[in-house]
Amino acid sequence: MIKSKSKCKNSEYQFRVLPANSLSEVSEISASSLFSTPSFIKQSAQVSKHIQHQVVEVFQQKEKLALLYFQIMPFKGDELRSYIPEGEDCIINKSLEAIVDLALERVNWNLAVLGNVFLTGDKGQIFYKEVSAKEKWEILDQACKALSKSQKIDAFLISDLREEDLVNHDIMVNKSYRLFEVEPDLIFDIQESWKTFDDYLDSIVSKYRVRTKKVFSKSNSLLIKDLTAEEIKENTKLIFSLYKNVLSSASFKLAEISQNYFYDFKLAYPEKFKLRAYYHEGEMLGFISYFVDAKALNINLIGIDYKYNKEHCVYQRILYDCIEQGIQERISQIHFGRTASEIKTSVGAVPKKGFSLLKHNSRIPNIVIKPLTTYLKPEPFEVRKPFRVEQAS
DSSP: OEEEEOSSTTOEEEEEEEEGGGOOSTTGGGOSSGGGSHHHHHHHTTSOTTOEEEEEEEEETTEEEEEEEEEEEEEEGGGGGGGSOOSTTOHIIIIIHHHHHHHHHTOEEEEEEESOTTSTTOOSEEESSOOOHHHHHHHHHHHHHHHHHHSOOSEEEEEEEOGGGGTTTHHHHTTTOEEEEEEEEEEEEOOTTOOSHHHHHHHBOHHHHHHHHHHHHHTTTOEEEEOOHHHHHHTHHHHHHHHHHHHHHOSOOSOOOOTTHHHHHHHHOTTTEEEEEEEETTEEEEEEEEEEOSSEEEEEEEEEOHHHHHHHTHHHHHHHHHHHHHHHHTOSEEEEESSSHHHHHTTTOEEEEEEEEEEESSHHHHHHTHHHHHHOOOOOOOOOOOBOHHHHO
């Protein structure tokens, strides 16, 4: 066990670093959600051979206080280029372009991410009892230092933070962490009064109701099927190819799953993990995978054959089917993730601002990346508001 004294008054924390796949199941019953269970973290440790999966157990007076989950992966600065604002009036183009380019070229790190990069909203933080915001930041900082002692890590990324998570985050800024904004998380709230998809349709304005019906008309020829584990296994290469289509079009990506990802999760969670495929004349044109938790439907990964997407409205049909599934499951929210923000707001999802904290372990590189984090901004988009005024209120 790696011990470290906290700067929090009258408290001492100890840290133990271990591989995620060696976690004990003893704390399974105390987990607040599927993603907080040791079994899920252990399963997630198999998603990619290019990623190391480590956990840091935090103890206070020999009692387990928290479990922090890290994914460690190679990261290059080119992935950040889409975040650099553009335009003639942008100051970064006039005076800082050369500095930013130089900084990006030097970003070739072994990056430790706190949280699961394949699940939007998973912060990788499981606290077994309540602690203050100040204590939490101190614990996170010390946990990163404990992990650095166990292996070589160039930089840390504390991801999936919301505005409400930033209370007292100046503690981290004072420790040279850089705060920057990322794409928003798109959250869809399901009204208790909705019993069927028609109830959702009745809640949106006429213009969007017409668009929805047009999507269903154009996608009417699609055969929609929830695949079994065996069917996923039989279609592994095709499913992975469709996933790669979407991954290659993404402006930002940290890592890639293994080819057996979907099959492995379906075996591990046959009722909670779903993969829904969309066929036309026997050919799979797309799919969506998601986890059904107690209160939310969590969109995981999507695959699309873009040659047929516009003709058959595959992607939009997927979004509407998620809403219908959420209503049927009687859950309260759908977590749509961070991509395709505008189209997701057009079906009723609301963007929630997201933030990350980044720090390089060496002083000079951390200074070099400061202009990056100062000017990194997610791409702007128009927020659509399909609900009637009384529904939105």
